[in-house]
Amino acid sequence: KNQVEQSPxxxxxxxxxxxxxxxxYTVSPFSNLRWYKQDTGRGPVxxxxxxxxxxxxxxxxxxATLDADTKQSSLHITASQLSDSASYICxxxxxxxxxxxxxxxxxxxxxxx
Amino acid sequence: xxxxxxTPKFQVLKTGQSMTLQCAQDMNHNSMYWxxxxxxxxxxxxxxxxxxxxxxxxxxPDGYNVSRLKKQNFLLGLESAAPSQTSVYFCASSYSISGGxxxxxxxxxxxxxxxx
Numbered sequence: 001k002n003q004v005e006q007s008p009x010x011x012x013x014x015x016x017x018x019x020x021x022x023x024x025y026t027v028s029p030f031s032n033l034r035w036y037k038q039d040t041g042r043g044p045v046x047x048x049x050x051x052x053x054x055x056x057x058x059x060x061x062x063x064a065t066l067d068a069d070t071k072q073s074s075l076h077i078t079a080s081q082l083s084d085s086a087s088y089i090c091x092x093x094x095x096x097x098x099x100x101x102x103x104x105x106x107x108x109x110x111x112x113x
Numbered sequence: 114x115x116x117x118x119x120t121p122k123f124q125v126l127k128t129g130q131s132m133t134l135q136c137a138q139d140m141n142h143n144s145m146y147w148x149x150x151x152x153x154x155x156x157x158x159x160x161x162x163x164x165x166x167x168x169x170x171x172x173x174p175d176g177y178n179v180s181r182l183k184k185q186n187f188l189l190g191l192e193s194a195a196p197s198q199t200s201v202y203f204c205a206s207s208y209s210i211s212g213g214x215x216x217x218x219x220x221x222x223x224x225x226x227x228x229x
Contacts, residue, residue: 004155034217041222041223042222042223043117043203043205043220043221043222043223044156044203044220045220046217046218046219049216049217089155089156101158101218103155103156103157104155105153105154105155106155
């Protein structure tokens with residue numbers, strides 16, 4: 001069964017600290033992996049999209065990594081800011097008919113001052 | 114830049130009532146989607162439309178219907194609302210339906226629907 005598991009479920013860090021969110025997937029055939037940020041009361045916004053051949057992709061203070069062999073991805077946030085408080089959703093795309101996007105349940109990050 | 118606009122933002126219904134959630138996108142995207150998001154669960158696909166005039170069922174289509182008469186609009190209908198349909202509904206759009214194409218879905222800010 002195609003699944004996307006994220007950990008931890010929630011995380012609290014101090015402003016200015018770094019953190020890493022994890023995503024493990026069992027999706028086949030794999031096409032690409034996406035990270036979205038969802039602020040409270042808003043829709044998800046795309047941060048990165050990585051294909052099979054990409055190991056790392058950055059978007060400002062956000063750096064995503066992908067290990068297609070172990071089917072793991074991480075999202076590293078550097079020098080966290082209060083505005084980073086949000087839910088981060090890992091989404092894996094498959095080469096299948098239809099939309100074939102499998103969503104994780106998300107990691108809720110709280111950045112405190 | 115409007116992107117994806119959903120109306121209404123909030124709605125309270127009584128069991129058995131019907132209503133239509135509206136979604137409009139101004140990015141000339143071919144594909145549109147309706148998701149629901151419930152606490153502790155990932156986004157679940159209700160229906161999607163690969164292109165104007167076509168629609169297909171997603172993971173949780175029961176109790177819903179959709180309409181894509183115009184490229185920019187995707188409507189989600191609840192024929193007879195049930196408490197189990199209390200949720201936050203998100204509309205999204207993308208250039209292509211294919212999961213193999215590396216382009217993101219753009220989401221609206223959701224409709225918060227409560228069924229009493």
